[in-house]
Amino acid sequence: MSGVEARFIEARFKGSFGSFSLDVAFTAPAKGVTGLFGPSGCGKTTVLRCVAGLTRVADGTLKADGAVWQDADHFLAPHKRAVGYVFQEPRLFSHLSVLDNLQYGLKRATTQAIGLEPIIDLMGIRDLLARSTASLSGGERQRIAIGRALLSQPRLLLMDEPLSALDRQSKNEILPYLESLPRALSIPILYVSHDLTEIERLTDHLVLMENGRVLAAGPLTALLTDLSLPLARLPEAAAVLDLTVETHDAHYDVSQCRIDGLPFFVPGRLGPHGTRRRVRVRASDVSLATQQPSGSSVLNILPARILSSKTASPSQKLVLLGLAGTNGETRLLSSITRKSWDALGLRPGMALFAQIKGMAMVDR
Amino acid sequence: MWQAIWLTLQLAALTTLILVALGVPLGWWLARSRSLWVEPVAALVALPVVLPPTVLGFYLLVAMGPNGPLAPLLAPFGLRTLAFSFAGLVTGSVIYSLPFMVQPVRNAFQLIGDGPLEAAATLRAAPLDAFFSVAVPLARGGILSGAILSFAHTVGEFGVVLMIGGNIPGETRTLSLTIFDYVETMQWGAAHALSAGMLVFAFAVILITMLIARRTGTPQT
Amino acid sequence: MRRILLAALAVGSFLLGHSPSLAAEASIAAAANFTAAAQEIAARFQAQTGHKINLSFGSSGQLYAQITQGAPFDVFLSADAARPAQAENAGLAVPGTRFTYAIGKLALWSADPALIDDQGRVLRNGDFTHLAIANPAAAPYGTAAVEVMKALGVYASISPKIVQGENIIQTYQFAASGNAELGFVALSQVLEAPGGSYWRVPENLHAPILQDAVLLKAGEQNRFAAEFLAYLKSPQAISIIEKHGYALPRAK
Numbered sequence: 001m002s003g004v005e006a007r008f009i010e011a012r013f014k015g016s017f018g019s020f021s022l023d024v025a026f027t028a029p030a031k032g033v034t035g036l037f038g039p040s041g042c043g044k045t046t047v048l049r050c051v052a053g054l055t056r057v058a059d060g061t062l063k064a065d066g067a068v069w070q071d072a073d074h075f076l077a078p079h080k081r082a083v084g085y086v087f088q089e090p091r092l093f094s095h096l097s098v099l100d101n102l103q104y105g106l107k108r109a110t111t112q113a114i115g116l117e118p119i120i121d122l123m124g125i126r127d128l129l130a131r132s133t134a135s136l137s138g139g140e141r142q143r144i145a146i147g148r149a150l151l152s153q154p155r156l157l158l159m160d161e162p163l164s165a166l167d168r169q170s171k172n173e174i175l176p177y178l179e180s181l182p183r184a185l186s187i188p189i190l191y192v193s194h195d196l197t198e199i200e201r202l203t204d205h206l207v208l209m210e211n212g213r214v215l216a217a218g219p220l221t222a223l224l225t226d227l228s229l230p231l232a233r234l235p236e237a238a239a240v241l242d243l244t245v246e247t248h249d250a251h252y253d254v255s256q257c258r259i260d261g262l263p264f265f266v267p268g269r270l271g272p273h274g275t276r277r278r279v280r281v282r283a284s285d286v287s288l289a290t291q292q293p294s295g296s297s298v299l300n301i302l303p304a305r306i307l308s309s310k311t312a313s314p315s316q317k318l319v320l321l322g323l324a325g326t327n328g329e330t331r332l333l334s335s336i337t338r339k340s341w342d343a344l345g346l347r348p349g350m351a352l353f354a355q356i357k358g359m360a361m362v363d364r
Numbered sequence: 365m366w367q368a369i370w371l372t373l374q375l376a377a378l379t380t381l382i383l384v385a386l387g388v389p390l391g392w393w394l395a396r397s398r399s400l401w402v403e404p405v406a407a408l409v410a411l412p413v414v415l416p417p418t419v420l421g422f423y424l425l426v427a428m429g430p431n432g433p434l435a436p437l438l439a440p441f442g443l444r445t446l447a448f449s450f451a452g453l454v455t456g457s458v459i460y461s462l463p464f465m466v467q468p469v470r471n472a473f474q475l476i477g478d479g480p481l482e483a484a485a486t487l488r489a490a491p492l493d494a495f496f497s498v499a500v501p502l503a504r505g506g507i508l509s510g511a512i513l514s515f516a517h518t519v520g521e522f523g524v525v526l527m528i529g530g531n532i533p534g535e536t537r538t539l540s541l542t543i544f545d546y547v548e549t550m551q552w553g554a555a556h557a558l559s560a561g562m563l564v565f566a567f568a569v570i571l572i573t574m575l576i577a578r579r580t581g582t583p584q585t
Numbered sequence: 586m587r588r589i590l591l592a593a594l595a596v597g598s599f600l601l602g603h604s605p606s607l608a609a610e611a612s613i614a615a616a617a618n619f620t621a622a623a624q625e626i627a628a629r630f631q632a633q634t635g636h637k638i639n640l641s642f643g644s645s646g647q648l649y650a651q652i653t654q655g656a657p658f659d660v661f662l663s664a665d666a667a668r669p670a671q672a673e674n675a676g677l678a679v680p681g682t683r684f685t686y687a688i689g690k691l692a693l694w695s696a697d698p699a700l701i702d703d704q705g706r707v708l709r710n711g712d713f714t715h716l717a718i719a720n721p722a723a724a725p726y727g728t729a730a731v732e733v734m735k736a737l738g739v740y741a742s743i744s745p746k747i748v749q750g751e752n753i754i755q756t757y758q759f760a761a762s763g764n765a766e767l768g769f770v771a772l773s774q775v776l777e778a779p780g781g782s783y784w785r786v787p788e789n790l791h792a793p794i795l796q797d798a799v800l801l802k803a804g805e806q807n808r809f810a811a812e813f814l815a816y817l818k819s820p821q822a823i824s825i826i827e828k829h830g831y832a833l834p835r836a837k
Contacts (some may be wrong), residue, residue: 054482078485079494085486091479095501104497105487152487422758429764447764448715448748530748530759531720544751548646548723550671 008156008188009034009064013050015057022046022057022212028205033182033189035203035220037196043212044192048158051190052085053078065155079108084149084187086159090141092133098144099129105152114153114185122184123147123177139170143177150185157181157189163198178202179363196231200224200240200280201362225331227310227320232333237318238282239332240362245275254299260330262323265299266359278362283318283333285358290344292353300356304332306348309341317341321354332356365542365554372539375450376518379457383465383514386458388507391469392499406470410463417460417523424456425528448530453538456524461517465510472506473499505580509573516569520562610637611810612657614648616664616796618689618726618753618771622829623662626822627813634816636809644752646723652677652801659804660814662686662796664753665725669799682800686817687831689794690772691729694783696761705784707767708739713746717759717768720749725794726756730769732791773830788832796831 008030014023022043028034036044049055051062053069053076062070069076084105092101102125106116120126123143128136136144142162149157162178163171179202182189193199199206199220206223208215208231216229224231225239241264243257248269255270256263257277270277293301303324312318312335319341321332332354346352394406412420428434428446438446446452480502484494500507522540529536531545539558546555615623620642627638641648645664652658652672661678663669666685672678693708695701700713707713719727727749734740750756753771760768761778775783798817804810816822823833 052486054485077490078482079488079490081486083486085483087479087483089479091483093480093483093498093502095498095504104484104489108488108493148487158486425758425762425764429762431763444714445764447759447762526751526755527758528764530715530717530765531751532748536748541751545720545722547650548644548720548751550646550649 009051009062009190011047011051011062011064012060013047013057013062014059017046020212024209024212024214026207026214026217028188028190028207030188031182031186032204033191033202034205034207035199036190036192036207036209037199037203038194038209038215040194042209044194044209045160047209048085048160048190048192051156052083052158053081054085082153082155084152084154084157086142086146086149086157086162088161088165090138090145092136092141092144092148094133096133097129098125098131098133098136101133101144102129102148102151105148109151109153111153114150116151118184119147119150122150122180137170138166139173142166142170142174146174146177146181150181150187154187157187159189159191161192161194164193164195175201196234197362200238201278221331225320225333227308227318232283232310232318232320233312236282237333237335238280241279241281241330241332243270243277243279245270245273245277247273259323261325262302262330264302266361270361280360280362281332281356282358282360283335285356286321286332286334287355287357288319288321288334288336288340288344288346289353289355290346290350293355296355298355298357300359302332302354302356304352304354306346306350306352307331308348309346311338314338319346323354324351365558367534368537368539368542371450371534371537372519375453375457375538376515378454379461379518380465380511380515382454382458383461384507384511387462387465387469387510387514388500391466391503391506391510392473392495394466394470395473406466409466412460413463417521418527420460421456421524421527424452424459424524428452428455428528447528448532448536450535452528453525453536456528457518457521460521460524461514464513464517468506468510468513469503470506472503472509475506476502505576509576512569512573512576516566520566609635609809610639611659611804611807611813612639612641613660613662613810613813614641614643614652614656614658615662616645616648617642618664618773619662619687619796620754621777622687622773622826622831625825625829626817629821629825630813630816634809634812636812638813644723645725657803658801659807659810660798661801662798664689664794664796666795666797669797672799672801676802678799678801679805682814683797684818685795685834686798687796687826688834689726689729689796690788690830690832691726691733691786691791691794692770692772692775692783692830693767693786694757694760694770694775694781695767696763696781697766698780698782700767701782701784703784705737705786708734708737708743711739711742711746713766715748715759715765716743716746717748717750717756717765717770719753719756719769720751724752725796726753726769726771729786729791729794733769733786736790771830776830795834 007027009028012025024047036047038044046055050057056075060070068074069081123146125143125147128140163174191203203220206220207217208223216223221240223229226232241259243259243264246256246258248255253268255266257266304321305324307320307322309317309319315337317336317338319334321334323330394402425447426432430444434446446455476499480498481494484498489497520540525538525541531537531541543555543558623640627640631638645668649668652661661669669683673680673683693701693705701707718730721727721731734743748759748765750759756768757770757774759765800810800814
């Protein structure tokens with residue numbers, strides 16, 4: 001997942017807006033979804049607007065799609081950048097029909113690689129075409145807005161908290177469409193959010209922001225479990241694991257999956273062979289044993305190695321684990337008491353067993 | 365009397381056409397520009413609202429005359445003054461009704477905000493394209509209100525016409541001037557008929573404008 | 586108590602728009618062409634008698650329309666003879682109080698000092714694009730101007746060049762601003778602001794512009810109004826009127 005991928009975006013923006021100052025530099029890969037994550041007001045939307053050219057900072061460089069979009073001498077106007085932009089609010093044109101909204105960017109694009117019909121199917125909006133924009137629900141509007149952005153034939157899709165203005169029901173209605181995007185269209189996506197659930201569910205790569213600065217950037221799992229970063233310090237600190245479905249045991253209704261070669265069991269039917277699913281494992285759901293436990297009811301007991309640890313509170317210790325057999329790339333967090341840490345004589349580098357007592361599917 | 369009505373309608377229609385062509389770009393600039401000149405220009409445009417029409421008419425009379433600043437522009441056409449002509453009335457009416465066009469247009473453009481225009485830009489629309497395909501259609505209520513108000517205001521205009529017109533039948537004798545003459549010469553029956561017509565017309569215009577405002581008052585995003 | 590009563594009466598009569606006997610004052614509605622002369626006469630009258638004169642100016646037509654609608658004027662100084670007579674017929678004026686306070690003199694005037702000679706020949710050679718006159722339907726000076734042109738036999742050729750002011754003041758403005766090269770105005774206006782060139786139109790070319798005054802019904806009980814009308818006939822007032830370019834009827 002973190003392999004050397006083409007850098008699609010190389011960005012550096014520096015400038016101030018009133019009392020707020022922005023100073024960021026990051027790269028994003030040509031594949032998958034890169035999340036821009038941080039608390040409200042940290043500047044992530046500004047960064048996205050800079051990428052689109054909607055906001056201009058004097059001191060900025062931006063290379064994207066193999067071209068210079070901004071440097072000291074150039075500034076490509078927004079309408080000349082091959083980006084699709086999905087705003088927090090749908091921003092549909094109220095004077096146009098749903099179909100005319102969809103075709104607005106399509107008519108102005110130089111290519112027609114992404115066709116109207118496939119997008120109508122992908123976003124599930126065929127029934128909405130004849131409706132007036134005023135009669136649509138919030139979720140329906142946002143689906144039209146996403147379709148409209150995609151039909152402008154973007155080489156890069158920018159999404160600015162596209163779910164934040166929606167109620168829970170509308171969010172759940174749209175999320176599956178968002179999830180299907182990277183698989184259906186090989187367009188890299190920059191996804192801004194302050195909601196960790198969305199980030200865990202949708203992104204592969206993360207740019208972590210705070211107060212106008214980039215705190216860290218890298219693969220999602222690495223950043224979620226990085227003990228030096230604030231994410232691992234959250235009470236609900238968790239690791240995210242990507243699974244591939246192998247078989248389904250109909251008798252017990254358990255799916256056998258694989259994580260980088262290691263077997264992993266998940267209750268329920270996760271999908272046909274080869275399906276990729278994402279599962280979230282909280283640090284508090286992982287306990288440690290120095291010996292292979294026998295007679296345990298825990299389904300998933302994985303061999304692992306302690307990579308590092310950190311004292312999280314006077315009583316608690318947070319332990320970062322690398323799963324054995326995956327050269328440490330697949331990571332887990334475990335939260336145990338300091339008393340246990342000392343009693344078991346744990347230390348970095350030690351091999352042991354991680355017992356996973358609970359998990360939650362991140363997607364669907 | 366019918367000549368005066370026909371002349372007034374021609375004057376109002378031509379004035380409105382010119383005002384739409386002039387007021388839409390000007391309203392756009394006033395709504396969107398961050399220039400320091402915005403408020404001074406807006407105040408200048410709004411002047412006819414507060415100035416007595418006779419003041420405006422007097423200055424126009426001076427400005428249009430052979431000693432005024434417009435004289436060098438008129439000389440090539442063999443004209444020594446713009447007063448006493450239909451063209452002069454149109455010029456005066458455009459200036460006099462400018463705020464009634466520009467203000468609703470400016471408000472409408474301001475109401476649209478950045479949202480739809482930014483969306484248009486990210487959908488490959490160049491600024492001029494976005495102006496005509498998004499901003500103007502979204503501001504159509506304001507443009508329509510402005511046009512109706514300008515038309516009505518020109519129909520009812522009196523002071524400026526009085527000051528620069530010269531009361532020439534078929535050229536500068538408009539409806540309001542005709543009413544004034546009827547009153548002056550004690551033909552009150554005719555004055556009543558025309559005045560009642562104007563009253564009904566004004567009521568209809570204001571009603572229509574309010575209906576438009578109500579219909580386009582709730583913008584959707 | 587008495588003062589309160591008086592104050593209440595004053596307020597009441599103010600609300601009614603007119604104070605016939607309480608205050609030592611009179612309201613005069615005067616034709617616009619007589620503005621300067623009327624101001625001077627009123628000032629002199631006030632200085633001599635201590636009575637206050639409120640002057641309202643407008644076109645005779647406008648003022649007459651206001652009088653018919655109950656405007657609180659005591660005296661009407663019209664620019665013509667017709668309206669005061671009509672006021673009397675309509676029962677708006679006190680019968681027998683009508684008299685000619687001035688006879689207007691017409692001048693052909695231009696802001697251009699070289700345009701007009703003392704014979705008014707410019708009317709015949711027609712070397713101009715616009716000639717301003719007062720609206721002949723409403724203003725006596727306009728009627729007179731048309732009569733002059735007809736008498737000279739130039740009306741047909743000039744009429745396409747005629748522009749009309751609604752009153753004699755606006756007519757003067759058209760000519761003064763140069764938009765019309767020349768105009769028929771009141772001699773009183775020409776004398777007030779020297780400059781340009783002008784021709785005193787001989788009085789035999791048009792019917793006399795009789796400007797009549799009349800005491801209105803509203804001023805019947807106001808002795809200051811009657812006093813002012815009497816003053817208008819005094820030698821002092823007559824000298825002011827003549828100074829402003831008007832003539833007076835010969836004593837009968």
